[in-house]
Amino acid sequence: VLLVIVDTLRPDFLGAYGFQQPTSPNLDALAAQGVVFERALAASSRTAPSHASIMTSLWVTEHSIGPANGSTRLNGEVTLAQRFHQAGYDTAAFIGNIVIRRRTGLDAGFDVYDDELPDVELNRSDFFERTADKTTERALAWLGQRGKHPFFLWVHYQDPHGPYTPPAPYDHEFGGLSKKGEKPLRALPRSAGRHGIPAYQVLPGLRLPGAYRARYAGEVAFFDAYLGRLLAAVRERVRERNRPLVVAFTADHGESMGEGGYWFQHGHATTPDLAHVPFVLVAPGIAPGRRSELVHHVDVMPTLLDLAGLPPGEVRGLPLGRFLRKGTPIPERTLFTDIGSDVSAYRGNVFARIWLRGRRSESGTFTWSPAGRWTRQRPDHALLAELRNHASKRKRLSLIPQAFTPTEKARLRALGYIDDPAERPPDR
Numbered sequence: 071v072l073l074v075i076v077d078t079l080r081p082d083f084l085g086a087y088g089f090q091q092p093t094s095p096n097l098d099a100l101a102a103q104g105v106v107f108e109r110a111l112a113a114s115s116r117t118a119p120s121h122a123s124i125m126t127s128l129w130v131t132e133h134s135i136g137p138a139n140g141s142t143r144l145n146g147e148v149t150l151a152q153r154f155h156q157a158g159y160d161t162a163a164f165i166g167n168i169v170i171r172r173r174t175g176l177d178a179g180f181d182v183y184d185d186e187l188p189d190v191e192l193n194r195s196d197f198f199e200r201t202a203d204k205t206t207e208r209a210l211a212w213l214g215q216r217g218k219h220p221f222f223l224w225v226h227y228q229d230p231h232g233p234y235t236p237p238a239p240y241d242h243e244f245g246g247l248s249k250k251g252e253k254p255l256r257a258l259p260r261s262a263g264r265h266g267i268p269a270y271q272v273l274p275g276l277r278l279p280g281a282y283r284a285r286y287a288g289e290v291a292f293f294d295a296y297l298g299r300l301l302a303a304v305r306e307r308v309r310e311r312n313r314p315l316v317v318a319f320t321a322d323h324g325e326s327m328g329e330g331g332y333w334f335q336h337g338h339a340t341t342p343d344l345a346h347v348p349f350v351l352v353a354p355g356i357a358p359g360r361r362s363e364l365v366h367h368v369d370v371m372p373t374l375l376d377l378a379g380l381p382p383g384e385v386r387g388l389p390l391g392r393f394l395r396k397g398t399p400i401p402e403r404t405l406f407t408d409i410g411s412d413v414s415a416y417r418g419n420v421f422a423r424i425w426l427r428g429r430r431s432e433s434g435t436f437t438w439s440p441a442g443r444w445t446r447q448r449p450d451h452a453l454l455a456e457l458r459n460h461a462s463k464r465k466r467l468s469l470i471p472q473a474f475t476p477t478e479k480a481r482l483r484a485l486g487y488i489d490d491p492a493e494r495p496p497d498r
């Protein structure tokens with residue numbers, strides 16, 4: 071079982087989701103062999119909460135990482151890796167983002183949790199990461215040492231996360247991504263905010279949105295090249311042993327590209343630019359095709375366990391393979407995206423949202439299509455009530471003692487990771 075999660079990946083930059091330039095030949099080839107979910111949703115637009123929901127099939131309100139990003143840990147929740155480990159699988163994770171390091175408890179159940187981060191972001195010298203080439207190399211080395219056991223391998227690719235600095239030739243491979251009449255953006259003094267380029271994203275000499283889109287596309291193409299190598303190696307391994315292979319591919323959240331005045335950032339809202347993620351599933355007995363029902367990060371755990379012949383357990387998500395194999399519709403459900411100060415309930419082509427603007431709470435109901443923008447409609451009072459009820463009950467966060475050193479913490483604050491609930495008392 072292979073789970074690939076790409077950080078900060080918008081579906082609309084992938085060929086399988088309609089992008090017009092060849093950013094993702096390997097993902098597209100994978101997608102052609104399986105099911106493409108056109109309306110998949112993230113649990114959060116922040117990295118740690120989303121990963122925690124993927125690995126536990128719990129809502130953000132229900133796990134002890136909660137909506138915080140890097141300063142809280144899982145504390146006793148049963149994880150996907152634990153389930154595979156208990157079933158006799160070899161388990162390994164290779165990750166590339168500082169906020170999902172071992173200290174977050176996401177390592178539970180993994181024999182190997184490789185969170186060595188040898189690279190440094192362009193504008194944030196204390197933000198360590200690892201690029202796709204190095205992450206893939208480690209994963210391939212682990213694959214090469216496998217014996218007879220089945221395996222669960224999770225590979226996390228960090229590359230599309232800003233700043234958008236793909237290596238040559240990916241830094242100049244994509245062009246023509248400027249829109250008509252596009253104006254240069256100013257550089258923001260901080261790493262969050264509207265109508266400008268967040269400080270951590272600023273690339274020397276570049277101010278036009280199209281230039282950033284082109285480099286983001288380059289990051290996508292860069293990780294995709296390594297996805298190709300990873301898939302080839304995994305396939306060879308399972309072929310040698312004559313074993314079936316299940317592959318799930320998704321992203322932890324999207325990225326704003328101008329929506330609501332936000333450019334090249336995430337973690338500030340639960341709107342579709344951030345909540346809509348790619349999700350591709352390939353497994354024996356599942357015919358290739360596309361599905362338009364809503365699915366969600368919480369479906370990953372029960373789906374993978376079920377496809378591996380293990381009980382999906384008492385979880386929030388659904389074992390999607392059962393519907394795909396039978397060709398029956400996936401039941402309509404209300405699905406949540408959550409950053410604490412902003413929560414949305416998605417259902418069908420509508421979402422209800424409650425968010426804080428300053429000290430004021432605002433709410434609204436919107437229609438959305440995966441292809442485009444969202445528009446406000448008449449309030450759906452039932453959906454808003456369901457959302458209010460959902461958001462009113464939150465599990466107590468489990469803080470990591472000294473998750474960050476005082477210097478790291480000061481820098482995180484200065485760099486715009488400001489709305490981090492873990493920096494407030496945990497009961498808030």
Ligand SMILES: [Zn+2]
Pocket residue numbers: 077078116117118231322323
């Ligand atoms: Zn992320």
